[in-house]
Amino acid sequence: MRAMKVRILVIIMISVNLAGSAHGAKYSGEFLYLGAGGKPLALGGAFVADRGSVFSGYYNPAGLSHLDSPRAVFMHSETFGSLLNHDYIAYVRPAGSPGSEAGIGAALYRLGGGGIYLTGVDQNGRFYVVREESHADYAGYFSYGRGFGQLSAGISAKLIYRDILDESAFGIGLDLGALYTPADWLSLGLNFQDGTTTLLSYSTGTKESIYPTVKLGAMLTGDRGSFGTSLYMDSDIRFEGRDYAAQISAGALSFDSHFGLEIGYLDKIFARIGSDIGDLTLGAGLRVRRFDIDMALRDHSDLDNTFLVSLTARF
Numbered sequence: 483m484r485a486m487k488v489r490i491l492v493i494i495m496i497s498v499n500l501a502g503s504a505h506g507a508k509y510s511g512e513f514l515y516l517g518a519g520g521k522p523l524a525l526g527g528a529f530v531a532d533r534g535s536v537f538s539g540y541y542n543p544a545g546l547s548h549l550d551s552p553r554a555v556f557m558h559s560e561t562f563g564s565l566l567n568h569d570y571i572a573y574v575r576p577a578g579s580p581g582s583e584a585g586i587g588a589a590l591y592r593l594g595g596g597g598i599y600l601t602g603v604d605q606n607g608r609f610y611v612v613r614e615e616s617h618a619d620y621a622g623y624f625s626y627g628r629g630f631g632q633l634s635a636g637i638s639a640k641l642i643y644r645d646i647l648d649e650s651a652f653g654i655g656l657d658l659g660a661l662y663t664p665a666d667w668l669s670l671g672l673n674f675q676d677g678t679t680t681l682l683s684y685s686t687g688t689k690e691s692i693y694p695t696v697k698l699g700a701m702l703t704g705d706r707g708s709f710g711t712s713l714y715m716d717s718d719i720r721f722e723g724r725d726y727a728a729q730i731s732a733g734a735l736s737f738d739s740h741f742g743l744e745i746g747y748l749d750k751i752f753a754r755i756g757s758d759i760g761d762l763t764l765g766a767g768l769r770v771r772r773f774d775i776d777m778a779l780r781d782h783s784d785l786d787n788t789f790l791v792s793l794t795a796r797f
Contacts, residue, residue, distance in 0.1 A: 508722045511676060511692035513593045513619040515718075517758075518570040519557055520776025520792035524765020525742025526756025528714035530699030531671035533634075533661060536574050536794055539587040539625030542673040542699070543636030544661035546585030546627030549576045552797040559790030566595040568790065572623075583629040594618025594645075617646045627659070634661040642682065655680025655692065671699040695720050708748050714756070716740035729759060754778075772796045 519537045522529035529541040536553040538545030552575035559568035569592045578584030594617055601609045620643045627636030635658075642653035658674040673696075680692040696719040703712040718738040720728070728736030742756035742763070752767035758780060765778035774794040781787055 508693075508724075510682065510690050511680065511695075514591070514621060514675075514692075515695075516568060516593060518589075518591060518792075519555065520765060520778045520790055521744075521752075521754065521767060521774075523758070523780060523790060524754035524756060524763055524767075524776065524778035525714050525744060526716075526740040526758040526763045528699060528716035528740035528742040528756060530673050530697045530716050531661065531669040531701035531714065533663065533669055533701075534585075536572055536587075538585070538627065538636070539572060539574065539589050539623045539638050540570075540591065542659040542661060542671045542697075543587075543625040543638040543657060544627045544634040544659035544671070546574060546587055546625060546636055547578070547583045547629035547634040547661070548627075548663075549574060549585040551576070553794060554797070555792055555794040557790060557792035559788060566593060568593050568788075570792070574625075577626075578628070583634075585627050587623070587625040589623040589625070591621040591623065592618060619644050627661075632663050634663075635659065636661075640676075640680065642680065644682065644684075649685050651682045651684040653680050653682040653692070667702060667704050669701040671697075671701070673697040673699075693721050710744075710746040710749060712744045712746075714740070714742040714744075752776075 517523045517527045518540050522537055522541060529537065532541065533545045534548030534550060535545055536555045554573045555571065557570040570589065572587060572589035574585060574587030576584070577586045601611055603609055622641040623638050625636065625638040627634055638657040640655045640657065642655070644651040655676045656678045658677040660672045662670045675695040675697060676692045677694050679694060682690050682692065697716060699714065699716040701712060701714050703710070716739070720736045721734050722736065723734045724736040725731050728738055730737040738759045740756070740758055742754060744752055744754045746752045750769045754765040754767070756763040762781040763778060765776065767774060767776040772795055775791070777791045779787060779789050
């Protein structure tokens with residue numbers, strides 16, 4: 483039954499996207515909002531205020547200014563009961579100098595799968611399967627972050643390619659980020675996703691836009707003895723009139739929340755729990771020399787759970 487629900491959801495999303503400008507921009511950028519990384523997703527996707535992460539180009543490019551070493555990551559997820567493949571690969575590195583900290587990064591984000599059946603009708607009026615097709619969405623990120631004392635700013639340029647059945651689409655957009663760190667234990671973040679409104683142009687000649695999303699976040703962190711604790715809180719503000727699809731909705735505005743808690747021991751073993759728009763998330767992390775192995779489990783009230791793992795290397 484859950485597999486059928488996922489197939490119906492995918493078909494609905496494809497139908498909306500193929501309709502192009504007739505349905506405006508509502509939900510057109512949904513594939514970009516699933517998140518990336520075992521650690522961030524175990525924390526409910528609350529990662530806008532994190533600093534110096536290999537995932538900063540996706541969550542907040544301003545965080546790249548806090549990098550202390552080059553890093554690379556690969557993530558794979560079997561989303562919603564293995565019906566969708568969710569992958570993320572990235573490389574980031576410091577690019578500034580003392581007193582003028584900066585960082586750059588590049589990433590590839592992919593969400594795709596199969597299970598889209600094209601049907602025909604025989605002479606008796608009965609439907610039959612002609613063939614099974616796949617679909618995929620790609621987003622390439624090219625990011626830069628620069629520090630200005632306690633304040634950092636960043637930008638991510640996005641190139642989007644969408645392959646749906648016999649159609650395709652290309653798009654380009656910008657994410658704008660800021661990070662304020664008034665103390666070692668506190669960070670406040672802002673990511674203005676698709677700040678310029680991302681345009682998608684389809685091979686059919688139709689066009690649609692991805693409306694901006696404002697993501698606000700805070701991170702509080704501290705150590706006590708061998709243990710370290712970090713608390714993450716994010717809020718997504720959208721302007722699409724999502725109504726009952728959001729946690730809180732008021733006219734065109736909608737609000738969704740993300741929360742996460744991480745407890746670490748000796749900065750080597752980590753336990754995580756979070757809430758992703760009301761859905762429970764759990765995870766764990768292990769640091770072995772230059773490698774981080776992070777796992778996450780995301781619950782869903784209507785669809786199958788999602789399990790993912792990511793591997794980060796520091797150079």
